[in-house]
Amino acid sequence: MAMEKETILVIEDETKIADLIKLYLEREGYSIYIVPDGEEALNAYKEHHPDLVILDLMLPGLDGLEICRLIRQSSTVPILILTAKDEETDKVIGLSIGADDYITKPFSPKELVARVKAHLRRSKYWQVQKEEILGDERLKINTGSRQVWRNGIEIKLTALEFDLLKTLASSPGRVFTREQLLDLVWGVNYVGDPRVVDVHIGNIRKKIENDPSAPELIKTVRDVGYKFESLK
Ligand code: CA
Numbered sequence: 001m002a003m004e005k006e007t008i009l010v011i012e013d014e015t016k017i018a019d020l021i022k023l024y025l026e027r028e029g030y031s032i033y034i035v036p037d038g039e040e041a042l043n044a045y046k047e048h049h050p051d052l053v054i055l056d057l058m059l060p061g062l063d064g065l066e067i068c069r070l071i072r073q074s075s076t077v078p079i080l081i082l083t084a085k086d087e088e089t090d091k092v093i094g095l096s097i098g099a100d101d102y103i104t105k106p107f108s109p110k111e112l113v114a115r116v117k118a119h120l121r122r123s124k125y126w127q128v129q130k131e132e133i134l135g136d137e138r139l140k141i142n143t144g145s146r147q148v149w150r151n152g153i154e155i156k157l158t159a160l161e162f163d164l165l166k167t168l169a170s171s172p173g174r175v176f177t178r179e180q181l182l183d184l185v186w187g188v189n190y191v192g193d194p195r196v197v198d199v200h201i202g203n204i205r206k207k208i209e210n211d212p213s214a215p216e217l218i219k220t221v222r223d224v225g226y227k228f229e230s231l232k
């Protein structure tokens with residue numbers, strides 16, 4: 001049986017950019033669907049069940065952040081947002097509402113391809129993890145069902161947040177550098193900005209810490225990186 005092609009939905013109204021993305025990703029063997037309009041994006045998403053979404057933030061119709069939020073309500077699909085240089089705030093908002101990564105325009109097609117590959121690999125790899133219970137009574141993590149409970153109450157993390165938390169909690173007390181976390185969670189070929197780690201850690205802390213400004217679970221190790229502090 002032939003391997004089914006992985007599908008990527010590109011939500012982008014600028015034809016030139018959309019065509020360029022299509023050209024490069026088709027060359028890598030992916031099936032590409034382009035939607036130029038925010039209103040159509042959700043229907044296209046439901047129709048094609050893509051393995052990854054590339055989402056421009058400035059769109060006619062529905063705005064990219066809203067699309068991101070709506071897709072995240074029902075799916076853990078990797079979402080990569082495209083932003084212009086002056087949309088710094090949107091990028092951070094995008095990551096906080098569930099986007100996995102961002103690329104700033106203008107970008108090199110090679111970099112985009114590398115990011116897409118890394119996210120698809122990550123998403124496949126984490127789908128086949130064995131079941132294990134991590135954490136302690138404050139925070140319990142089931143790696144099989146991918147559920148997290150804080151003081152007994154289930155909390156929702158995005159797929160990437162879960163993978164990052166799981167990586168840290170798998171080795172309590174061990175200090176991970178940003179680069180190590182990028183390698184382990186995003187994949188060794190990831191070429192993005194190590195600061196994305198900080199943004200995602202910040203988002204996880206808002207969900208799992210009693211006081212995100214004085215974290216007790218995920219600690220910052222100054223000038224090095226992060227570690228998960230377990231009571232066990
Ligand atoms: Ca646009």
